[in-house]
Amino acid sequence: MVLKKNRNNGLRDFQVPKVPRCPRSARTRVPFKKPVEDDRSCAFELLASLAGELLKESESSASSNASEVKPLTEERFHNGSCEEKSSEKHLEIAEADCILERISANNNVNSEIFKLENKFGNLSDTNRVIEVANNPEAGRSGFERLSVDDKFSLKDPLKLGVNSPSLVNLNSNVKSPFRGGLFPNASFSRNGNDIKLGFIDDDEKFIRRNKVCTKSKAFRPSRCIARKIIRKRLTSKHWKVAPKLKDYEHSRYDKGITSSSRKRKTYYNFERSQCHTLLKRKKLSDKGSMVTRVGGFSSESVSDSPKKVIRGNNRSSSAKVRVSKDSHVKFSIESFRIPELYVEVPETATVASLKRTVMEAVMNIIGGGVHVGVLVQGKKVRDDNRTLRQTGISCKENIDKLGFVLEPSSSLASPVVCAGNPSLCEASEPTRSPGTPSIDSGISVVKQDSSLLANTGGDLVEINHESASSLADSISDDKLTKVSGALVSVLDNSVEALAAVPVNQSTGHSELVQRRARRPFTVSEVEALVHAVEEVGTGRWRDVKLRCFENADHRTYVDLKDKWKTLVHTAKISPQQRRGQPVPQELLDRVLAAHAYWSIHQSKHHVKHQTNSVQPLVIM
DNA sequence: ATTAGGG
DNA sequence: CCCTAAT
Numbered sequence: 001m002v003l004k005k006n007r008n009n010g011l012r013d014f015q016v017p018k019v020p021r022c023p024r025s026a027r028t029r030v031p032f033k034k035p036v037e038d039d040r041s042c043a044f045e046l047l048a049s050l051a052g053e054l055l056k057e058s059e060s061s062a063s064s065n066a067s068e069v070k071p072l073t074e075e076r077f078h079n080g081s082c083e084e085k086s087s088e089k090h091l092e093i094a095e096a097d098c099i100l101e102r103i104s105a106n107n108n109v110n111s112e113i114f115k116l117e118n119k120f121g122n123l124s125d126t127n128r129v130i131e132v133a134n135n136p137e138a139g140r141s142g143f144e145r146l147s148v149d150d151k152f153s154l155k156d157p158l159k160l161g162v163n164s165p166s167l168v169n170l171n172s173n174v175k176s177p178f179r180g181g182l183f184p185n186a187s188f189s190r191n192g193n194d195i196k197l198g199f200i201d202d203d204e205k206f207i208r209r210n211k212v213c214t215k216s217k218a219f220r221p222s223r224c225i226a227r228k229i230i231r232k233r234l235t236s237k238h239w240k241v242a243p244k245l246k247d248y249e250h251s252r253y254d255k256g257i258t259s260s261s262r263k264r265k266t267y268y269n270f271e272r273s274q275c276h277t278l279l280k281r282k283k284l285s286d287k288g289s290m291v292t293r294v295g296g297f298s299s300e301s302v303s304d305s306p307k308k309v310i311r312g313n314n315r316s317s318s319a320k321v322r323v324s325k326d327s328h329v330k331f332s333i334e335s336f337r338i339p340e341l342y343v344e345v346p347e348t349a350t351v352a353s354l355k356r357t358v359m360e361a362v363m364n365i366i367g368g369g370v371h372v373g374v375l376v377q378g379k380k381v382r383d384d385n386r387t388l389r390q391t392g393i394s395c396k397e398n399i400d401k402l403g404f405v406l407e408p409s410s411s412l413a414s415p416v417v418c419a420g421n422p423s424l425c426e427a428s429e430p431t432r433s434p435g436t437p438s439i440d441s442g443i444s445v446v447k448q449d450s451s452l453l454a455n456t457g458g459d460l461v462e463i464n465h466e467s468a469s470s471l472a473d474s475i476s477d478d479k480l481t482k483v484s485g486a487l488v489s490v491l492d493n494s495v496e497a498l499a500a501v502p503v504n505q506s507t508g509h510s511e512l513v514q515r516r517a518r519r520p521f522t523v524s525e526v527e528a529l530v531h532a533v534e535e536v537g538t539g540r541w542r543d544v545k546l547r548c549f550e551n552a553d554h555r556t557y558v559d560l561k562d563k564w565k566t567l568v569h570t571a572k573i574s575p576q577q578r579r580g581q582p583v584p585q586e587l588l589d590r591v592l593a594a595h596a597y598w599s600i601h602q603s604k605h606h607v608k609h610q611t612n613s614v615q616p617l618v619i620m
Numbered sequence: 621a622t623t624a625g626g627g
Numbered sequence: 628c629c630c631t632a633a634t
Contacts, residue, residue: 515628542622557622562628565625623634 329388333404366406375403519554521563526583529560530567530590537598538564567591 341361345354374381376392383391393402521529528548536543541557541564549555555563570578571588 518628539623541624558624559628561623561625621634624632625630626632627628627630 329393370406373405375405378403380405516554520580523581523584523587525549525552525555526563526567526587529563530587530594532560533564533598534590534594537601538595539598564591564595568595571595 341358343354343357343361345357349357374391374393381391529544532544532548536547541561544560545555545557549560567583567588568591570583571591575582575585
């Protein structure tokens with residue numbers, strides 16, 4: 001079978017014609033320099049990149065010539081006149097500004113969105129593969145988190161990956177009380193007596209690159225905090241209180257974060273001010289809140305191919321199946337549907353923040369690693385091992401509903417963040433979107449699980465105050481209100497009921513709360529962990545965290561503790577039984593040594609010594 | 621908020 | 628990783 005995506009006809013929607021671009025070389029090095037200005041184009045770029053990746057993937061897997069996908073070379077760029085592109089860019093931005101202004105002015109987003117759609121639909125030029133796409137993790141959180149004073153090398157985008165801890169500092173003259181040796185390749189930076197491991201993580205870029213944020217929790221990026229809160233909220237199965245609207249904000253919101261701790265006060269306040277917009281419940285209660293739903297960007301462009309083509313009628317994409325001899329099926333995918341976006345902004349939000357919000361929503365989707373889902377008869381084909389014939393995709397069959405959807409990478413089970421309206425976060429099957437809320441601008445973004453689209457045949461659900469409260473049910477019952485428009489603007493002013501209905505309750509899908517994406521510890525991390533434990537001892541995970549993982553926000557002290565637990569276990573079992581990325585035996589030995597040592601010595605006995613001076617410890 | 625331990 | 632109980 002030939003899976004061919006014609007470069008001229010296919011994937012047109014992801015092509016980027018006008019969008020200004022930097023040369024590949026420049027993109028890889030400077031792309032994050034001025035994220036704010038670039039984010040718009042970044043989305044387009046990512047779209048283009050996505051197309052490129054898809055193209056590349058399919059072609060390589062289909063034994064076609066993968067080299068058809070060529071990145072824009074510097075050469076090409078120069079030949080292509082930077083100035084032109086640059087001016088185009090300004091045009092684009094200006095245009096976008098206009099659109100968004102119109103949107104905000106009229107509160108009528110439909111027409112404008114359609115125009116945007118058309119824009120997307122006209123994208124042409126798949127000759128570019130954006131490096132970010134190489135590492136799904138890298139681009140997920142949005143570029144705007146990268147500060148200008150980024151000291152990390154951006155030459156190699158792959159370094160931005162979670163599992164690629166970048167070295168902050170290489171002076172690793174860190175003595176281990178156990179080994180008395182040096183950490184060879186560990187990436188430690190010495191900070192007084194603290195050894196910190198510098199990690200770059202998509203979610204943490206912001207923190208790490210902005211010192212301000214690392215020191216005081218009061219300045220912690222609201223996003224992380226918010227995510228935690230959201231998770232917590234979504235996690236708690238019993239928060240069913242239906243306070244009066246008036247008290248809602250306080251009773252509900254404060255409940256979670258009001259704490260006794262005085263010193264965290266500012267933190268909470270900050271958190272609150274930043275996060276309140278996240279809680280869609282509150283939001284929805286706000287009279288002026290506007291929930292916008294952006295349908296997938298897809299254009300149902302019709303190919304002018306004269307061939308005998310079965311065109312997929314699925315809303316999720318525009319696909320064609322060409323029948324050819326030797327029972328090969330040729331697909332011509334004209335457009336993909338991008339998973340829906342949920343965007344919610346207060347009326348008082350600025351246009352700029354709306355832009356960022358939409359931007360981030362898009363980024364979250366296409367930057368988080370995208371897979372392709374196949375839909376037949378409106379149903380998602382889940383069994384990847386089935387043949388096309390078995391699936392009903394064959395020359396004979398009349399494939400009137402063949403569709404493709406872009407969906408978040410299902411490999412990592414990231415949380416579906418229902419920043420605003422949890423009821424919209426339908427739990428649906430394995431593919432969960434790594435949605436990340438954007439709260440920087442006081443705006444929340446919710447990415448809808450794309451598989452929802454698939455399961456529902458891609459129908460859109462109208463959101464309004466009537467249907468919102470029962471939306472979750474509607475979705476799960478497949479009683480979807482079809483909406484012709486790609487975007488529905490909602491002025492919601494009475495969703496009290498909704499606000500009080502936990503997702504779990506209304507949907508019965510308690511699994512909704514996603515567990516965090518699995519993030520295997522790297523050797524460097526293990527190294528750091530071992531080192532910290534050696535010094536601090538077990539049972540003081542907070543200290544361990546502070547010592548070596550303060551900047552690795554995705555590693556909680558619980559994580560560290562758990563990791564230590566597994567390390568000890570790993571060290572005990574035979575190498576054959578170990579799985580995952582192998583941990584150097586040397587480290588495992590240290591683990592055992594430290595474990596043995598600290599199980600005898602109470603770690604508290606050594607507290608003072610550990611904090612200020614490296615106290616040589618006797619290996620048991 | 622942390623810690624410890626089971627799942 | 629998650630969840631919880633106990634601090």
